[in-house]
Amino acid sequence: MRKGILSIGAAAAALSLGLTACGGNSGETTADSGSSSAASSAPAKVGKIGVILPDSKSSARWETADRKYLKEAFDAAGVESDIQNAQGDKSAFQTIADQMITNGATVLVIVNLDSGTGKAVLDKAKSQGVATIDYDRLTLGGSAAYYVSFDNTKVGQLQGEGLVKCLTDKKADKPIVAELNGSPTDNNATLFKNGYDSVLKPKYDSGDYKKGPDQSVPDWDNTQAGTIFEQMLTQEPKIAGVLAANDGLGNAAIAVLKKQHLNGKVPVTGQDATVQGLQNILNGDQCMTVYKPIKQEADATAKLAIALAKGEQPSASGSVKDPESGRDVPSVLLDPQAIYTDNVKDVVADGFVSKDELCTGDFAEKCTKAGIS
Numbered sequence: 001m002r003k004g005i006l007s008i009g010a011a012a013a014a015l016s017l018g019l020t021a022c023g024g025n026s027g028e029t030t031a032d033s034g035s036s037s038a039a040s041s042a043p044a045k046v047g048k049i050g051v052i053l054p055d056s057k058s059s060a061r062w063e064t065a066d067r068k069y070l071k072e073a074f075d076a077a078g079v080e081s082d083i084q085n086a087q088g089d090k091s092a093f094q095t096i097a098d099q100m101i102t103n104g105a106t107v108l109v110i111v112n113l114d115s116g117t118g119k120a121v122l123d124k125a126k127s128q129g130v131a132t133i134d135y136d137r138l139t140l141g142g143s144a145a146y147y148v149s150f151d152n153t154k155v156g157q158l159q160g161e162g163l164v165k166c167l168t169d170k171k172a173d174k175p176i177v178a179e180l181n182g183s184p185t186d187n188n189a190t191l192f193k194n195g196y197d198s199v200l201k202p203k204y205d206s207g208d209y210k211k212g213p214d215q216s217v218p219d220w221d222n223t224q225a226g227t228i229f230e231q232m233l234t235q236e237p238k239i240a241g242v243l244a245a246n247d248g249l250g251n252a253a254i255a256v257l258k259k260q261h262l263n264g265k266v267p268v269t270g271q272d273a274t275v276q277g278l279q280n281i282l283n284g285d286q287c288m289t290v291y292k293p294i295k296q297e298a299d300a301t302a303k304l305a306i307a308l309a310k311g312e313q314p315s316a317s318g319s320v321k322d323p324e325s326g327r328d329v330p331s332v333l334l335d336p337q338a339i340y341t342d343n344v345k346d347v348v349a350d351g352f353v354s355k356d357e358l359c360t361g362d363f364a365e366k367c368t369k370a371g372i373s
Contacts, residue, residue, distance in 0.1 A: 047106025047309040049074060049081045051135070052096050052121075054111045055088040058183075058220030059248055060274050062111070065294040065352070066136075070109075073302030079309050088219060090117045097121040101130055107308045109133045109301060113219075114185035115140040115324070131308040135301050138187050140324040145308075147320055147331040148301045150292045152188045156195020158290050158338040159243060159269045164199060165340075166267035166287035167209075167241050175240030176212040177203075178232050180225060180253055182245040184216040192245050192271070200243065212236050217249055225252035233260065242268040247277030247289055254285045273339055273347050275357050281341055282358075282366040291337045291347050300332045345372045 051070055053062045067083055074081035082100055086093035090113050100108060101124075108125045110132070112118025118139035122132050126143050134144040167175050177200060182189030203209035213232035217225045225248070233239055233256060242257075244250035250270035257263040267287035270277045280286035307314040316330035339347060347353050359367035 046079055047311075048104050049079060049107045049109065049305045049309055050097070050100030050105035051081065051083040051109040052093060052100075052111065053083065053085040054093075054113050054137075055219075056085060057088060057222070059246060059272050060276070061272050061294060066111075066298055069295045069298035070302055073299055074306070077302070077306045079306050086113060088113065090114070093117055094121055097125065101125060101128055105130060107131045107133070107305045109135050109305055110139070110144075111135050112137050112139045112142075115142065115187065118142055133301060133304055133308075134329070136188070136297065138320060138322065138329065140187055140322060142322070142325075144329065146304050146314075146316055147329045148297060148304065148316075149188070149331070149333060150297065150336050151333045152191035153195040153198075155271060155290050155292070155336045156192035156197075157199055158195075158336060159192065159245070159271065159288075160196035160199025162288035162290075162338055162340070163196070163241050163243050163267060163269050164203070170265075170267065172240050174208065174210055176210045176236055176238050177241045177243060178212040178229070178236070178239045178253075179214040180229055180232075180242060180244045180249045181214070181216040182249070183218060183220045185218075186220070189216065189220075189245060196243050196269075209241075212239050217245075220246065220248065222248040222252045225249045226255055229253045230256045233257075240266060242266060244269050246271040247274040247280070247286075248272075250286055250289075251276055251280060254280060257285075273352060275353055278339070278344050278347060278353060278358055279363055281339070281344055282363055282370060284341075287340075289339045291339045291350075291352070293334065293337075293350065293352065295352070296334050300334070304332075341370060344370050348372050 053066060056063045071083060084096050086096060093113055108130050110118060110121060119142045122139055122142045122144050125132050132144045134147040136149050138147050181193050204211045213236055215228050217228060229252060242253045244253050247270035250268045253268050254263050257266055263285045270286055270289040273289050273291035277286060277289045304314050316332050318331050318333060319328040320331040321328055348355055355372055359372060
């Protein structure tokens, strides 16, 4: 599958499963060794894995990529799983978790909607002996045994560097930059912003760039993002660059720019390498996106979850410090990749997006020009 960007063994290398056997009874006697030997040779019962995805509105990835890859991994291992989507509803999130535990889940994998809700779910699961994994988003102050994600500060750095590259290519002079940030309740959004601000702040401080409107978008809601950006453009009509935290927010900004005939003139960033985001790049309306190979993230998570379901004790290759609790959380962090017009083809070659999905209608010719085969 991995042809261009990252090696097929990256996730496997990032995750070493130090498996601990569920040993037999060392106190057995010779008289009953036959029956106990037969019992110990019987395979241990494998538990059930529950996964709660956050929504389908903030990004297409949750339903088109994460669900698919996680289910494929669980099915391949012959492990029973239940994957549900909370659709942005915190109450539903908690209800789903309760139902999964009641229905026998021994491992719970969550993408929190916010750290408060996530912590309540994780703590309750832990109190009932259910192993837990934070998937993609770290739950601040939470009790997850593991955390699997991408280097999210690096994601932001790539976005900041991408915007600088695109503004430089356009020979922008002291451009005004707007920042359209992700949800204030998502720790990843904070990490993304830390990353791109580390690139942009020196530009602001030196006077090379002018800092424009800077606002977070509640729940990564694309409709709200459009309204917010429209207000930004009214407030500052000379915005020359938009740091949008993902493709959905970027597309919302592009829709507003189109109304003013500014699309393609004002560089806009993104993240997730969605079909829409890649088409915007091919169209010249979006400057870049960040590709996160979701299959690697899902596979690394599945390996941990499957091992836990089998009663094993896997070990992760790294750790992340929870800034709220100070706890070091065993973690697997994967590498993101910046995508521009000239390497959109790598995302297709990698199997993340198909040519049939991307190269429809007017995009067929643009795909050919971009070397997509």
